[in-house]
Amino acid sequence: MTIRDVAKHAGVSVATVSRTLAGDYPVQPSTRHKVLRAVRELDYVPNAQARALSVASPGAVAIVVGSVDMPYYAYIAQGVEEQAAAERRLCLICTTGGDKERELTIVQMMREQRAEAVILVGSVVVDDDYRERMTRYAHGLDSSGSRLVLCGRPPLGEGVPALTVGFDNTGGAHAVTAHLLSAGHRRILYLGLRPGHSTSDSRVAGYRSALDDHGIPRDPALEVPCGFDRSSGYAAMKQRLAAGHDDFTAVFAATDVIAAGAVQAIHEHGLSVPDDVSVVGYDDVPPAEDIGLTTVHLPHAELGRAAVRLALSGKDPLVEPPLTLGTHIVVRQSVRRLRSAP
Amino acid sequence: MTIRDVAKHAGVSVATVSRTLAGDYPVQPSTRHKVLRAVRELDYVPNAQARALSVASPGAVAIVVGSVDMPYYAYIAQGVEEQAAAERRLCLICTTGGDKERELTIVQMMREQRAEAVILVGSVVVDDDYRERMTRYAHGLDSSGSRLVLCGRPPLGEGVPALTVGFDNTGGAHAVTAHLLSAGHRRILYLGLRPGHSTSDSRVAGYRSALDDHGIPRDPALEVPCGFDRSSGYAAMKQRLAAGHDDFTAVFAATDVIAAGAVQAIHEHGLSVPDDVSVVGYDDVPPAEDIGLTTVHLPHAELGRAAVRLALSGKDPLVEPPLTLGTHIVVRQSVRRLRSAP
DNA sequence: GGCGGGATGGTAACCGGTTACCCGACAGGT
DNA sequence: ACCTGTCGGGTAACCGGTTACCATCCCGCC
Secondary structure (H helix, E strand, C coil), X not given: CCHHHHHHHHCCCHHHXXXXXXXXXXXXXXXXXXXXXXXXXXXXXXXXXXXXXHCXXXXXXXXXXXXXXXXXXXXXXXXXHHHXXXXXXXXXXXXXXXXHHHHHHHHHHHHHCCCCEEEEECCCCCCHHHHHHHHHHHHCCCCCCCEEEEECCCCCCCCCCCEEEEECHHHHHHHHHHHHHHCCCCCEEEEEECCCCHHHHHHHHHHHHXXXXXXXXXXXXXXXXXXXXXXXXXXXXXXXXXXXXXXXXXXXXXXXXXXXXXXXXXXXXCCCCCCCCEEECCECCCHHHHCCCEEEECCHHHHHHHHHHHHHCCCCCCCCCCEEECCEEECCCCCCCCCCCC | CCHHHHHHHHCCCHHHHHHHHHCCCCCCXXXXXXHHHHHHHHCCCCCHHHHHHHCCCCCCEEEEECCCCCHHHHHHHHHHHHHHHHCCCCEEEEECCCCXXXXXXXXXXXXXXXCCEXXXXXXXXXXXXXXXXXXXXXXXCCCCCCEEXXXXXXXXXXXXXXXXXXXXXXXXXXXXXXXXXXXXXXXXXXXXXXXXXXXXXXXXXXXXXHHHHCCCCCCHHHEEECCCCHHHHHHHHXXXXXXXXXXXXXXXXXXXXXXXXXXXXXHHCCCCCCCCCEEECCECCCHHXXXXXXXXXXXXXXXXXXXXXXXXXXXXXXXXXCEEECCEEECCCCCCCCCCCC
């Protein structure tokens, strides 16, 4: 079923059918009706891929995330979707499951599909091969016309430019740590150490700098290694509590999800939040509100929108500085003010 | 930058370039290297849209949801994504924001893109225009080759066939209501009445039939109208409690999200869950685990996978019966066994 | 030496749209 | 009656790939 079939069926030429459907060319009403009737009778659906071949049509916006069922990604994806719709672009979402190779494959596929924007979200540990290939993509040296945006992820390398948007992780971690300090807490557990993991690294940096600013000596024993999921937070907290809980009064979990696991462990240990232990998280994703967690709110959707705008802006990836979005603390009920506080 | 440029640059013909890249045709190693070098030097990225025109390539799988940041949709989308990847299809996710017109537009766009499968997820209130247009799509009368699957949503009309997968909402609601009844509860609030809303309707039907089965008379005053979001659940519960809470001992919220709001209202009223009021939800989405909610677990991801399999199966939409996935109760800590229970 | 045949690679048609260019018909002006 | 301008619509080239078909070339064999 092609435009030629429709033309034959309507007794007109292909040009007339095309013009009738495009609607931007004067066509005799009687002719128009013949065409439209043929379209209806044959149930003709034009082929967008063929059209894209001859006329420059707006490309799609692709977003590549680890998985769509993690709220952090879902919120960003929602922002991307909104902005893509506002700019009249189709939105494709792909997931990698955290696999680097799969991510590279997907980016290549998107370029072959002539996606206009490819937005890469989330942390990843980069190796040399990955860096080299992704850098080519990011610099837009090829002819695919796809523009790559790194969204909430580390740079490709020391001084390697690329279109980048991200949250101020260090600033947020600094602020929430300062919040605990000003409530009188001095021994604060950092739950979520993962050296080499960019998100963890930047958050722990904020934690440390806040301690430094307040003249509190750092204690490596308070920086607890922990995966970025609920059960890791639960297990790490459980283990720490088994060793006695008198060496800290507050916990800064690297994410709300970790915090949720930690809170559960604290409760199972017979302790109360915030009476016995204060807890703060990061991200402001669903568990936070439900468990009354004080946390750092991230403008997820705005990040997604900013990524799309940046991708479609035509800015030069080689000179455009990274865009950093601010965060703010959301105070709920998980932090207790110590009597000894100033 | 086209295949002809590459051919010229490499000093070979377009056929040789195409064959070299396809890799399924014998090419002299020296020729192959010339081609690959040209590809690298020119940063050539083949155009998938052009290729799709001449060779029948697998289409994409499109999923259309209300919004991607609601866990219910996100989990289903994740299943769709997985199965699409397993079947080597690209996955496109689009959101409608619940707008019927936008949904129809998106479906039309997907057909023009020659998406192989279009999966429509979530509740919607159908009117005649919608029904008529969507029915044409669902029956696959056109030449786009797209196959439509309705996923967790009502049929298009009385006896209108279509490829359909869904959860057993009535069965799950029956089971969880029976769970409350066997714990000794007799006056159970149903929170989430929305006549005409298919999900609500089927869940309330299960609630009622469980009461009937146990010989408990229904009380319309116990069926509380309520929107399907957290704040509606909070508000409805708040209002109900203000009128006194002695006319019920348990609450069946139509969704976990409603339940989360209700639990908050209960707490703010100075009551405890489950000591004063038992609460159950539906869906088993994030708030449930965090607040220890007994609920009905839905195999979301499996539904998504089943939808993709059904779409790609080649089954006839006109005769294939709807596929219904079973559910099961997840018991947590939000239900109290009454002393008067058998 | 002539010839059959496998291995390579080139030419051109085709996929399904769009549109530049051209042609015929008809109206109005002289 | 003839010229010109406008309008409507047809023909064919083109977008960027793939591939059927054909032309070489070189080998071994009679």
